[in-house]
Every structure is written in structure tokens, then in C-alpha cells.
Amino acid sequence: MALMTDLRPTMAEVHEARERLRGVAVRTPLLQLHESETIWIKPEVLQPVGSFKMRGIYNAVAALDPTERAKGVSTVSSGNTAQALAWSARRFGVPARAIMPHSAPRSKIEATEAYGGVADLRTMEETFSYLRNGGYHDFEDAFIHPVANRDVVAGHGSIGLEIHEDMPDVDTVFVPIGGGGLISGIANALKALQPSVRIVGVQPSGCTPVIAGLAAGESVDVKVQTICDGVAVSFMFPEMFPLLRDLVDDIVTVDDEQVIAAIRRLALRNKIVAEGAGALAVAAALQAHEHGTAMNKTVAIISGGSINAETLAHILASA
Numbered sequence: 001m002a003l004m005t006d007l008r009p010t011m012a013e014v015h016e017a018r019e020r021l022r023g024v025a026v027r028t029p030l031l032q033l034h035e036s037e038t039i040w041i042k043p044e045v046l047q048p049v050g051s052f053k054m055r056g057i058y059n060a061v062a063a064l065d066p067t068e069r070a071k072g073v074s075t076v077s078s079g080n081t082a083q084a085l086a087w088s089a090r091r092f093g094v095p096a097r098a099i100m101p102h103s104a105p106r107s108k109i110e111a112t113e114a115y116g117g118v119a120d121l122r123t124m125e126e127t128f129s130y131l132r133n134g135g136y137h138d139f140e141d142a143f144i145h146p147v148a149n150r151d152v153v154a155g156h157g158s159i160g161l162e163i164h165e166d167m168p169d170v171d172t173v174f175v176p177i178g179g180g181g182l183i184s185g186i187a188n189a190l191k192a193l194q195p196s197v198r199i200v201g202v203q204p205s206g207c208t209p210v211i212a213g214l215a216a217g218e219s220v221d222v223k224v225q226t227i228c229d230g231v232a233v234s235f236m237f238p239e240m241f242p243l244l245r246d247l248v249d250d251i252v253t254v255d256d257e258q259v260i261a262a263i264r265r266l267a268l269r270n271k272i273v274a275e276g277a278g279a280l281a282v283a284a285a286l287q288a289h290e291h292g293t294a295m296n297k298t299v300a301i302i303s304g305g306s307i308n309a310e311t312l313a314h315i316l317a318s319a
Helices: 011-021 053-063 080-092 106-114 124-133 150-166 181-193 209-216 238-247 256-270 277-290 309-317
Strands: 039-043 073-076 096-101 118-122 172-176 198-204 250-254 298-302
Touching: 011 053, 011 150, 011 181, 039 150, 039 277, 053 080, 053 150, 053 181, 073 080, 073 124, 080 096, 080 106, 096 106, 096 124, 106 118, 118 124, 150 181, 172 181, 172 277, 181 198, 181 238, 198 209, 198 277, 209 238, 209 250, 250 277, 256 277, 256 309, 277 298
Parallel strands: 039 298, 073 096, 096 118, 172 198, 172 298, 198 250
Antiparallel strands: none
16 A cells, blocks of 8 residues: 555655756647637647657656666557657667557557667557556566656646646646546646646546546456547556545546547647547537536646547548
8 A cells, every 4th residue: 555655746756857857848838729718728749759648757767766777668558658768768878668559559659669669569468467467577677657656647747837837727627547647647736736626537438447446446447449549448557546536526538429529629720639548638628618517717638649640631531
């Protein structure tokens, strides 16, 4: 249980992470969603690797003891963490290896390799068994857990600091949930600065492991059927349970059709490319607005933009 509580960084650690990221991460702006008076978007697609992942992963790599880091770094990922690790490792001049499922989008595999990383392709079951069974403890290189890592959570907390600076009176922040590192980092930092803010997680209706896990009080397996590959995890990491339970006010779901509509709207109106997982929060914010439950100042995190060109072209052409 001590391991679980140790995952929540102090605000001092969040600020230390921000300093490590200065000049590395892009300070993404809050932009008003086109034709919306209440919804603002924070486009983490503007980061060097196209997703928020580089904030936490770079911070974790930078925080390693240099001797340990020199052995090389590794992770398990469906794509965005792999890219972030390869990009970060290249800046430190060390090898990077990412265990990835064969089913990962080809664009994410190729991007990981282009950044200098090794894409170690396995079956989906074998890929995530390393996280579930702790097999990574046997790795000779320095393993960076994609979610359950204190430095990763602290790095994502830098997003919360930026939101508070740009909109200190924000009412609600919608955040996509895969493993839970992003929402935990944002909520941990933002609630320390503004306790009244409402943090709402978003999962696709075809993949709800955190909703199921929180309801059961433990990690349970769920079926995965969604276009949002970036959050397509069939289970909740047990280590994240305390953070998700204590920091997240609500979790909602959206259908893939709503996600596709959000991808199309972002591309055609705000000129921002988002992948399925990246558009989850926007889809949920729009749903809340339609149902009359949106607050006056709502922020939606666009977490990533690594979408296959063919997929994006099909979505835009089917408008």
C-alpha cells in the first residue's frame, strides 16, 4: 500500500518537473473551441512528439541517476509513450526500447523508430503482461512505467499549473483516461491551487476499465472495442486506484461516433489534428454542453494527435 500512496507527488516535485521541462516542453495555450463560448481546449498535440506523454516521460528520464540512465531506458506502450521515451532518450544520448503490441498504429511504430527507439513488437497480451505481472523488474535497463511512476505524474502536473495560470477561475476540466497518469497529475496540481475545480475523466464507452475498477474497488478486466487506441487498456492499474479515487470527481463516457465528430470538428474548425484518445475530452465537453450540464468555463485536454493519415482522411471525407 505504501507504493500506491508514494505515487502522489508533492507540489514542490511538480514545480521541479516544470523546471526540468522548461525549454523542452511547449507551454500549450488555452484556445477557445471554435463556435463555443464556454469550452476552451488545451492542445497537447503541439508537444514535440505530438502528445502530452513527453511531459511525464521526459521528467522521469531526466530525474534518473545518470549512471542508471546510461544503461538505456525502456517502457511498455501502445504508441505515444514509446515515442516520448525515444525522443527523450535521444536528448540524453542513451538507448530506448519500447515493448509495443503488433496492433499499434503503424504511424506510432514508425515514429518511435524515427526518434531512434527500438520498437519491440509483441502480442497485445504479452505486451501488457509485463505491466500486470511486474516482468519489467527483470529488465537490465531503466524501466519507466508509462503510468504508475511518481516522476511521470509530476511531469503531467505541469499541465495543471499552466491551466491555473491561464484560467484561475476554471470550473471544469475534462481529461481522457487511459492508465490514469495524465488526469492524476493534472488533478493533483490543480486541486492544490484551486480546490473547487471539478475534474472529469473521460473514457470511450467501449473501454471502461477505470469506471469498472473504481466501482469494484479493485482492478477488473473489461472488453475493449474502440477507435481510441491511445486509451485502449483492458484493466485499471491497481497502483493508480488511490489517486483516481481521491482526485477525480466524475468519469463519463462517449461513443466512438461522438469521438469521430470531435476529431472532424477540431480539424475543420480549429485546424487541430487529434487522434481518437486525444478527442475524448472535447467530445465529452460538447456532450455536457448539449445536455445543459456544462459550466461557464470548461477546459478540455486534447492529449494527442498521432492518427494514421488514412484514418483522418476517411473521417474528414465522411463529413
